[in-house]
Amino acid sequence: MAIAFALILVLVVVGSVLFHVLSPWWMTPIASNWSYIDGTITLTFWITGIGYIAIILFMAYCVFRFRHQEGRRAAYQPENTKLEWALGIGTTVAVLALLGPGLVVWYQYIEVPKEATEVEVVGQQWNWSFRLPGKNGLLGTSDPRYVSSDNPLGLNPNDPNGQDNVVIDGGELHLALGKPVKVLLRSIDVVHDFYVPEFRAKMDLMPGLVTYFWFTPTRTGTFEVLCAAFCGVGHDAMRGSVVVDNESDYQTWLRKQHTFAELSARAKKASLTR
Amino acid sequence: MVDIGAAEGIPPAEVEDVELYHAKSWVTKYVFCQDAKVIAIQYSITAISIGLVALVLSWLIRLQLAFPGTFSIVTPSNYYQFVTMHGMIMVIYLLTALFLGGFGNYLIPLMVGARDMVFPYVNMLSYWVYLLAVVVLVASFFAPGGPTGAGWTLYPPQAILEGTPGRQWGIILMLVSLILFIIGFTMGGLNYVVTVLQGRTRGMTMMRLPLTVWGIFTATILALLAFPALFVASVMMLFDRVLGTSFFMPAIVAAGEHLKYGGGSPILFQHLFWFFGHPEVYIVALPAFGIVSDLISVHSRKNIFGYRMMVWALVAIAVLSFIVWGHHMYISGMNPPFGFFFATSTLIIAVPTAIKVYNWVLTLWRGDIHLTVPMLFALGFIVTFVNGGITGLFLGNVIVDVPLSATMFVVAHFHMVMGIAPILVVFGGIYHWYPKITGRMLNERLGQIHFWITFLGAYLIYFPMHYLGFIGVPRRYYELGETAFVPASAATLNVAITAAALIVGAAQTVFFFNVIWSLYKGKLAGGNPWRAASLEWQTPETPPGHGNWGKELPVVYRWAYDYSVPGAGQDFLPQNQPPAIPAR
Numbered sequence: 001m002a003i004a005f006a007l008i009l010v011l012v013v014v015g016s017v018l019f020h021v022l023s024p025w026w027m028t029p030i031a032s033n034w035s036y037i038d039g040t041i042t043l044t045f046w047i048t049g050i051g052y053i054a055i056i057l058f059m060a061y062c063v064f065r066f067r068h069q070e071g072r073r074a075a076y077q078p079e080n081t082k083l084e085w086a087l088g089i090g091t092t093v094a095v096l097a098l099l100g101p102g103l104v105v106w107y108q109y110i111e112v113p114k115e116a117t118e119v120e121v122v123g124q125q126w127n128w129s130f131r132l133p134g135k136n137g138l139l140g141t142s143d144p145r146y147v148s149s150d151n152p153l154g155l156n157p158n159d160p161n162g163q164d165n166v167v168i169d170g171g172e173l174h175l176a177l178g179k180p181v182k183v184l185l186r187s188i189d190v191v192h193d194f195y196v197p198e199f200r201a202k203m204d205l206m207p208g209l210v211t212y213f214w215f216t217p218t219r220t221g222t223f224e225v226l227c228a229a230f231c232g233v234g235h236d237a238m239r240g241s242v243v244v245d246n247e248s249d250y251q252t253w254l255r256k257q258h259t260f261a262e263l264s265a266r267a268k269k270a271s272l273t274r
Numbered sequence: 275m276v277d278i279g280a281a282e283g284i285p286p287a288e289v290e291d292v293e294l295y296h297a298k299s300w301v302t303k304y305v306f307c308q309d310a311k312v313i314a315i316q317y318s319i320t321a322i323s324i325g326l327v328a329l330v331l332s333w334l335i336r337l338q339l340a341f342p343g344t345f346s347i348v349t350p351s352n353y354y355q356f357v358t359m360h361g362m363i364m365v366i367y368l369l370t371a372l373f374l375g376g377f378g379n380y381l382i383p384l385m386v387g388a389r390d391m392v393f394p395y396v397n398m399l400s401y402w403v404y405l406l407a408v409v410v411l412v413a414s415f416f417a418p419g420g421p422t423g424a425g426w427t428l429y430p431p432q433a434i435l436e437g438t439p440g441r442q443w444g445i446i447l448m449l450v451s452l453i454l455f456i457i458g459f460t461m462g463g464l465n466y467v468v469t470v471l472q473g474r475t476r477g478m479t480m481m482r483l484p485l486t487v488w489g490i491f492t493a494t495i496l497a498l499l500a501f502p503a504l505f506v507a508s509v510m511m512l513f514d515r516v517l518g519t520s521f522f523m524p525a526i527v528a529a530g531e532h533l534k535y536g537g538g539s540p541i542l543f544q545h546l547f548w549f550f551g552h553p554e555v556y557i558v559a560l561p562a563f564g565i566v567s568d569l570i571s572v573h574s575r576k577n578i579f580g581y582r583m584m585v586w587a588l589v590a591i592a593v594l595s596f597i598v599w600g601h602h603m604y605i606s607g608m609n610p611p612f613g614f615f616f617a618t619s620t621l622i623i624a625v626p627t628a629i630k631v632y633n634w635v636l637t638l639w640r641g642d643i644h645l646t647v648p649m650l651f652a653l654g655f656i657v658t659f660v661n662g663g664i665t666g667l668f669l670g671n672v673i674v675d676v677p678l679s680a681t682m683f684v685v686a687h688f689h690m691v692m693g694i695a696p697i698l699v700v701f702g703g704i705y706h707w708y709p710k711i712t713g714r715m716l717n718e719r720l721g722q723i724h725f726w727i728t729f730l731g732a733y734l735i736y737f738p739m740h741y742l743g744f745i746g747v748p749r750r751y752y753e754l755g756e757t758a759f760v761p762a763s764a765a766t767l768n769v770a771i772t773a774a775a776l777i778v779g780a781a782q783t784v785f786f787f788n789v790i791w792s793l794y795k796g797k798l799a800g801g802n803p804w805r806a807a808s809l810e811w812q813t814p815e816t817p818p819g820h821g822n823w824g825k826e827l828p829v830v831y832r833w834a835y836d837y838s839v840p841g842a843g844q845d846f847l848p849q850n851q852p853p854a855i856p857a858r
Binding site: 002009012051055063066067072075076078084091095103105144145149185189191200203204205207208211227229230231232233235236 | 437580737741751
């Protein structure tokens with residue numbers, strides 16, 4: 001029994017390591033500047049993996065070596081302060097080795113570079129909308145009170161900065177390759193979370209607040225947006241796309257989009273003819 | 275009799291039997307009973323029964339994940355209701371109630387050498403209010419619209435808006451049930467704390483308490499301090515839902531309609547919830563830590579290694595657990611620099627936790643290891659707990675949490691560390707103390723079968739699940755559908771996980787059969803079948819009678835871990851054995 005148990009523990013360890021190395025399931029190829037995040041994950045794997053293997057193998061050894069046999073009597077050793085402190089300090093060092101790099105990368109994550117351009121993501125049950133600033137780079141103010149069928153994102157109609165904002169209601173968001181973006185996140189109903197696995201970054205859309213994160217797209221392509229905060233029965237269907245273009249494709253796309261002023265004028269005209 | 279602590283003001287060890295003290299009728303003996311041991315059984319049976327509901331729900335969840343849309347009873351609404359109720363039942367109504375109400379009630383008075391809890395009547399009320407909370411919870415399954423499907427975290431605004439299932443009655447009953455649970459728990463919890471502080475027998479100093487008592491004691495203090503946060507959050511959300519207040523509700527446009535809410539803060543709810551929610555993890559974990567320490571010590575015939583360090587590690591974890599709640603909210607949009615603080619406090623907690631793990635395995639070192647069924651479960655706990663603990667180091671480190679949060683990695687992590695690990699301890703504890711409770715042993719062969727299927731099966735469920743999280747599969751998805759970034763092979767993995775989950779769930783029938791069969795046919799246990807040193811094994815009767823100790827309370831001369839003491843004849847010295855061998 002003891003021998004079988006020890007063997008199975010060894011198999012659990014070996015199996016786990018083999019699964020990690022051989023399984024086809026791993027992170028999607030990265031499409032943003034956040035390779036440091038992947039690096040921190042790899043570092044964490046090494047440090048914690050070594051600890052895990054050491055503890056379970058030691059346990060397997062003890063179960064085998066000190067299994068009950070006729071005439072065995074356990075040692076009497078209430079404590080060993082030196083050993084306990086040594087293990088505690090060793091663990092503290094390992095934890096600091098994880099924490100240090102982690103906090104450095106977190107600092108980068110929350111410090112947005114000055115050259116980043118702003119993009120707004122708006123969530124509502126259960127779809128994504130987007131807004132880009134106009135020529136002056138400013139997004140106009142907004143408030144859920146302004147939301148109507150003609151103004152789905154609730155832009156302030158009296159704010160001059162909002163008039164030339166590009167509004168994308170229910171379409172794809174395009175971003176230019178290699179340009180850092182500060183993503184401002186806003187929800188007009190419940191908590192959502194803007195999540196593109198390939199970008200590694202994510203952040204909640206918290207109703208009542210404007211949250212943010214930043215990243216730089218590093219490869220062109222179309223990426224799926226998922227909602228990563230439970231938002232009601234349609235949560236799993238709340239999908240969108242982000243298309244990362246090279247500069248000329250991006251400009252071509254941008255020229256075809258409509259500003260808030262254009263959309264409001266069109267809505268006004270439609271209501272007059274009605 | 276050796277006279278220990280016979281100072282003034284200490285009542286005599288021998289007390290006269292008071293006629294009024296004992297229950298007189300069947301109803302007061304088995305139903306409205308004030309004996310902590312009976313209350314413990316009532317708590318345990320209720321908790322395990324509602325836990326079985328959670329088990330069946332988990333099967334339905336897994337069936338949907340492996341075979342999306344195949345089973346007509348799992349609609350999207352149902353799926354989220356099942357997920358919510360599974361989580362809520364497991365965390366609150368099963369694990370919290372079972373460890374504190376079940377193990378706490380049975381073991382605290384016996385282990386500290388008391389006749390009962392200090393407030394037996396309030397203790398009885400505690401159970402009945404808990405039962406009422408469970409009834410209200412179950413009622414929500416039958417209410418119009420069904421139980422709430424808001425996720426066990428019940429985040430507003432969605433929890434009380436139309437887009438979430440169970441918005442009509444489910445959420446109201448859920449909140450009322452939680453409020454009742456907390457009231458019931460508080461009555462029991464005050465009992466556990468006061469009994470440990472005031473009800474100890476002569477010679478039982480705090481530093482002679484078994485670690486089981488330390489674990490339950492610290493967990494209860496945590497719960498008494500943490501549950502009030504959930505209590506106020508529940509009351510406030512109930513007001514938002516029923517009276518239309520806006521504690522957690524900002525201005526909202528839902529389905530094109532401007533709601534009459536404004537000015538509230540959904541993130542405030544998250545702070546309150548997790549101020550309770552993180553200590554809650556340790557409310558479940560600390561009793562498990564304590565119990566597993568005792569199981570490993572008894573069945574290794576060796577004292578727990580580093581007892582003092584074990585006690586201080588428990589206390590350190592308990593204190594730290596109150597300043598780490600923000601790690602559940604790294605991507606909530608709370609002030610970003612909080613990430614530095616909460617990541618640091620969270621990773622520091624790994625140090626006392628790791629010390630506990632080291633001391634468990636060092637207890638095995640140079641022991642005389644008997645691989646009894648309780649010991650198998652205790653060792654299985656170490657494997658799953660270490661595994662779930664290290665994935666906590668991923669999620670606690672704020673930047674690593676960013677890609678992994680809200681994915682299946684999180685689901686795998688918390689199931690390993692606060693689902694499987696404590697449940698293995700629950701089983702280990704039941705196999706260990708069943709002989710004291712019933713006077714009979716559980717069948718060993720059935721216990722081994724139960725252990726192997728449960729332990730290996732659970733590992734097979736949750737270890738691979740982490741890797742779905744690495745791919746980026748989000749949690750709480752009814753259906754992932756076709757996605758470019760998830761390989762088709764992930765669906766196969768989901769089928770395998772579901773197969774393992776069905777087998778592990780079904781294997782629990784072996785356990786229930788064993789518990790019932792052994793009640794009548796099990797081998798007679800005698801008073802101390804494991805040859806254990808702690809006080810609960812030294813009762814004059816097995817099962818212990820009302821008042822636990824007969825005429826005379828035991829006197830304690832040593833700690834609970836005098837195993838294999840050099841020079842002693844047998845390999846254990848009961849705590850109440852006078853010091854022919856010098857006391858420690």
